[in-house]
Amino acid sequence: MRPRGPLAGAVAAVLLTGCAQAAGPSDRPGEEAVRAPLPPVVEHIPTRDKVVFLTYDDGAEQDPAFIALVRELRLPVAMFLTDSVVGPGYAHFARLQSVGASIQNHTLDHTALRGLPYAGQRAEICGQQDKLRARFGVRPRLFRPPHGTYDTTTLRAAAGCGISAVVLWRAALGSDGTLTYARGPHRLRPGDIVSLPSQDPTGVRLVERTRRLLAEIRERGLKVGKLEDYL
Numbered sequence: 001m002r003p004r005g006p007l008a009g010a011v012a013a014v015l016l017t018g019c020a021q022a023a024g025p026s027d028r029p030g031e032e033a034v035r036a037p038l039p040p041v042v043e044h045i046p047t048r049d050k051v052v053f054l055t056y057d058d059g060a061e062q063d064p065a066f067i068a069l070v071r072e073l074r075l076p077v078a079m080f081l082t083d084s085v086v087g088p089g090y091a092h093f094a095r096l097q098s099v100g101a102s103i104q105n106h107t108l109d110h111t112a113l114r115g116l117p118y119a120g121q122r123a124e125i126c127g128q129q130d131k132l133r134a135r136f137g138v139r140p141r142l143f144r145p146p147h148g149t150y151d152t153t154t155l156r157a158a159a160g161c162g163i164s165a166v167v168l169w170r171a172a173l174g175s176d177g178t179l180t181y182a183r184g185p186h187r188l189r190p191g192d193i194v195s196l197p198s199q200d201p202t203g204v205r206l207v208e209r210t211r212r213l214l215a216e217i218r219e220r221g222l223k224v225g226k227l228e229d230y231l
Helices: 031-035 064-073 090-098 118-136 152-160 206-219
Strands: 051-058 078-081 102-105 165-167 171-173 179-181 193-196
Touching: 051 206, 064 090, 064 206, 078 090, 090 102, 090 118, 102 118, 118 152, 152 165, 193 206
Parallel strands: 051 078, 051 193, 078 102, 171 193
Antiparallel strands: 171 179
16 A cells, blocks of 8 residues: 555654754744644655656756656656756746656755755745746645755745655766665665756766666666655
8 A cells, every 4th residue: 555645654754863953043934834744854665566766856957858758658757846957948847747747846046955044945945836836837745955955944944835745865876877875775675766867967868867777677676656656
């Protein structure tokens, strides 16, 4: 049975200990942040389903061939978008959304949030929530902090902006095409969240990097799952 809705108890237990650092002095949070429970932070989802989750950051590479790949394979990818990176390219991601990709929040300006006051963090997160809702008609539930860094103020601000989960990753695809792991076994396993950078310094296209990763996923007897179905 797949967990649904805001994370069920088993998934909530995946809160990453030791990652959230106490914030310095911050503005007094808005009333909505006081009431809302803090969202869990996840990098791996406990599940018996043989699935992993593909997530893409920023939105710098806007190759029509990637849209074709997502359509062809019906890949339920999650795109964490930064407004200042996407620039005028939101139409590309609207097409991706139309073929099954989900659109999620990665802040307005890719600012490192940890240590910033509440008002600044809220502006980065809520500002992008508003932009994405205006452009796509959907207010994202998932948020990825830039560089994977955050503090308790980030979680309070995210809660106040309507975020239900803060999504990190256990595996990341490097520029050499190999996966690196934040913790645990150095192999893909069911429930892993995988991060792919939107651009590669070696110039390898996103389509090719995704195809190579899909081959490794298949070798492990896994398939790609829809992240929102498990959070």
